[in-house]
Amino acid sequence: MILSLDTETTGLDPWHGSKPFLVTVTLDSGESIVWEWDVDPLTREPKVLREDLLEIKDLIDNCERLILQNSTFDLKMLKTLETEDWSWGEWPWYKIHDTQFSAHMIASCQRRDLTTLALLELGIDVKPFEDAIHAATDKARRITRSKSFVAEQGEWAIAKAGREDMPSAGEKTWKADMWLPRCLILTAPDYVPDWTEGQDPETHPWATILHNYANGDSECTLLIHEKHENYLKSRGLWKIYVERLKILPIVYNMKETGVTLNKTRRDELYGEYAQVTEEIRERCVRIADNPELEDLPVNGRSNALNTVIFDQFKLKSPKTTKTGNPSMDKEVLAYWLDQLEAKDKRRYFIDGLLNYRKRKTAMAYIDGYSRFWNHIKDDWYVLHPSLHPTGTNTLRWSSSNPNEQNISKKQGFNLRYCFGPTPGRCWASLDYENVELRIPAYESGEQELIELFERPDDPPYYGSVHLLNFSTVYPDKWEEAVSNGGYEGAANWIKKNWKDSWYQKCKNGDFAVQYGSVERTGSQWSTADRAFGRKGCQALLKARFAKQEALNQHWIKTANDTGYVSTIPDIEIDPDHGYPLECSKTEWGNISPTIPLNYHVQGTACWVIFRAMVKVQEYLDSINKNKSDDLKWFMVMQVHDELVIDFPIRRGYEIRLREIKRIMESCGDYIKVPLKVGCDIHENNWSEGRGLE
DNA sequence: TTCGGTAGCGCC
DNA sequence: AAAGGGCGCTACCGAA
Numbered sequence A: 001m002i003l004s005l006d007t008e009t010t011g012l013d014p015w016h017g018s019k020p021f022l023v024t025v026t027l028d029s030g031e032s033i034v035w036e037w038d039v040d041p042l043t044r045e046p047k048v049l050r051e052d053l054l055e056i057k058d059l060i061d062n063c064e065r066l067i068l069q070n071s072t073f074d075l076k077m078l079k080t081l082e083t084e085d086w087s088w089g090e091w092p093w094y095k096i097h098d099t100q101f102s103a104h105m106i107a108s109c110q111r112r113d114l115t116t117l118a119l120l121e122l123g124i125d126v127k128p129f130e131d132a133i134h135a136a137t138d139k140a141r142r143i144t145r146s147k148s149f150v151a152e153q154g155e156w157a158i159a160k161a162g163r164e165d166m167p168s169a170g171e172k173t174w175k176a177d178m179w180l181p182r183c184l185i186l187t188a189p190d191y192v193p194d195w196t197e198g199q200d201p202e203t204h205p206w207a208t209i210l211h212n213y214a215n216g217d218s219e220c221t222l223l224i225h226e227k228h229e230n231y232l233k234s235r236g237l238w239k240i241y242v243e244r245l246k247i248l249p250i251v252y253n254m255k256e257t258g259v260t261l262n263k264t265r266r267d268e269l270y271g272e273y274a275q276v277t278e279e280i281r282e283r284c285v286r287i288a289d290n291p292e293l294e295d296l297p298v299n300g301r302s303n304a305l306n307t308v309i310f311d312q313f314k315l316k317s318p319k320t321t322k323t324g325n326p327s328m329d330k331e332v333l334a335y336w337l338d339q340l341e342a343k344d345k346r347r348y349f350i351d352g353l354l355n356y357r358k359r360k361t362a363m364a365y366i367d368g369y370s371r372f373w374n375h376i377k378d379d380w381y382v383l384h385p386s387l388h389p390t391g392t393n394t395l396r397w398s399s400s401n402p403n404e405q406n407i408s409k410k411q412g413f414n415l416r417y418c419f420g421p422t423p424g425r426c427w428a429s430l431d432y433e434n435v436e437l438r439i440p441a442y443e444s445g446e447q448e449l450i451e452l453f454e455r456p457d458d459p460p461y462y463g464s465v466h467l468l469n470f471s472t473v474y475p476d477k478w479e480e481a482v483s484n485g486g487y488e489g490a491a492n493w494i495k496k497n498w499k500d501s502w503y504q505k506c507k508n509g510d511f512a513v514q515y516g517s518v519e520r521t522g523s524q525w526s527t528a529d530r531a532f533g534r535k536g537c538q539a540l541l542k543a544r545f546a547k548q549e550a551l552n553q554h555w556i557k558t559a560n561d562t563g564y565v566s567t568i569p570d571i572e573i574d575p576d577h578g579y580p581l582e583c584s585k586t587e588w589g590n591i592s593p594t595i596p597l598n599y600h601v602q603g604t605a606c607w608v609i610f611r612a613m614v615k616v617q618e619y620l621d622s623i624n625k626n627k628s629d630d631l632k633w634f635m636v637m638q639v640h641d642e643l644v645i646d647f648p649i650r651r652g653y654e655i656r657l658r659e660i661k662r663i664m665e666s667c668g669d670y671i672k673v674p675l676k677v678g679c680d681i682h683e684n685n686w687s688e689g690r691g692l693e
Numbered sequence B: 001t002t003c004g005g006t007a008g009c010g011c012c
Numbered sequence C: 001a002a003a004g005g006g007c008g009c010t011a012c013c014g015a016a
Helices: A050-062 A071-079 A099-106 A114-122 A127-145 A147-153 A173-177 A180-187 A205-234 A238-244 A247-257 A263-288 A303-312 A330-339 A345-372 A435-444 A447-454 A465-473 A475-497 A502-514 A527-532 A537-544 A546-562 A596-624 A653-671
Strands: A002-009 A020-027 A032-036 A065-068 A096-098 A259-262 A374-377 A380-383 A386-388 A398-400 A425-432 A564-566 A580-582 A634-638 A642-648 A677-682
Touching: A002 A050, A002 A071, A002 A205, A020 A050, A020 A071, A020 A205, A032 A050, A032 A205, A065 A071, A065 A205, A071 A096, A071 A247, A096 A099, A099 A114, A099 A205, A099 A238, A114 A127, A114 A205, A127 A147, A127 A173, A127 A180, A127 A205, A180 A205, A205 A238, A247 A386, A247 A596, A247 A634, A259 A263, A263 A345, A330 A345, A345 A380, A425 A596, A425 A653, A435 A447, A435 A546, A435 A596, A447 A465, A465 A475, A465 A502, A465 A537, A475 A502, A502 A527, A502 A537, A527 A537, A537 A546, A546 A564, A546 A596, A564 A596, A580 A596, A596 A634, A596 A642, A596 A653, A642 A653, A653 A677
Parallel strands: A002 A065, A065 A096
Antiparallel strands: A002 A020, A020 A032, A259 A380, A374 A380, A386 A398, A425 A642, A425 A677, A564 A580, A634 A642
């Protein structure tokens, strides 16, 4: 028996009280079942019946295959229904399938929500149902908020931003209240406009509106899965899909374990930023002396700020925003700082704005952390960010509520200081060094780069791609450095004398190239050349690394012919196929030449870390066997090319870290690219560490 | 009140 | 035609 399952929930925050109030399954026999539980409007608690759970568990236990859409979400939601004396048991990962994973393999740029998939794969348009529920829910929400209703029924626990039990509430808040129409018609039918006196509330459309719609969700999931399976098998991609599913239990457990942070350190940073920003705000408002500007916008723009900067200060932006408006981002502010006289009051204002924004951004992030955290003990808290392995066009994951992938490590704003191991434990972060540079270098056989990676201790570049590029794009500067510092000392001389000037420019240019800057001819500057601070730099790089450029052209051609690129095939999984990545299109319908190599490399790098995570988890499982939680090793974060491990401090832990490092490096073998992994140990917090010897 | 667009900024 | 890849979050603004 094949089974698909879907839930409707009272929110997106299973760690803060959101629970399923409706479960629907569809069997491959065609039969569908819906269980809907009434929700207490004062507490948002669904009144779940044990006998229903037993029925659902029985189906899950006895099916051969369990199909879900975004499986780790639904499974975690079901898990919240466990009680002290009842549990689902271990989830049967070996039989779980996920339509988001198959959808990503088929068309990684397409939306993967159920509505889109149903329309695309089945031609079923569920939008009208959704709209009907949206309308009913909104109406019901409005009714329960009305003064007369509150006076009679009390304040119902409607979803809204600011509620502690639903920190993610905001934009699509109504979705968390889909239980409401039924609840309202059953509890207080006389408030529902089209209900007539004496009518059985169960016969009103609101009583069954969700029931009817939810039913379709599990039906669609089952049919979509069938279609996807046929498609992937016909393309010879099934093996890769099945391999990818191995990440599901890992994602589930990472979300469950979460990331720990310390309130004292959080308060320390926040207090400091709050004080400084207040001082800056007062000063800037005073300098501007414009009745329109009463406050500084946190980021982005306000009309008042536009007036002050452009009309009053008469500043001209050297750069435009995406839509062609004059830009006012940090680069532009830095440019104005450079242009204006030291004593110009406008300069004080710009300087203030720059510093204000940095701190306000940090404060906004910190606010998010404390909104989502759960208390552990003392001043320790834990976050459970939502992780989405299919959240991007490539194989990168996305992370949200809150995002754990953009935690600042900037000097002076290092929010990683808040994060770290709880007492008695330790963190290690292991990252693939230069992985997105190594992949194209080895794949294309770019000898000079390969030698650089193979002999990281040799002069004159000492393994640094930036320095090798430096010698290419600024030959004159390089010569100057060699004549001053010698062949062996040029690298140090550059870092000592040009750290913030030419060396920094070179690094900026390198990243622009790595992220796909396109060489320009004529009077145009390429993005990379602008970053390098000189015209023609990118052309010099291209000439020196011709094989990589050939690789670039190969993937551009492939993308233009097929719409896809693929990752380097994994010789252990399928030597004939890589993971297919659909290339995004511009608004004119073509594939920008910046895309293909980027997707290929980014995707391959993430394929490697995915393989590594599976292997590392197997190793951790062997360590953790029969251990209590406080003695276990956990994988707690993945930041694209970096893994963070949270483990107990016990003698000899370095040996295990070295083994994890070895496992991660060994995954380069599958794509025939030798990889190096660095390991930092964080005994106190994520911002301070020492290298593993 | 809600919602989408815009801008800006953090990470790799 | 024109090209710096991939994300998520917050604030601001103006239209529905």
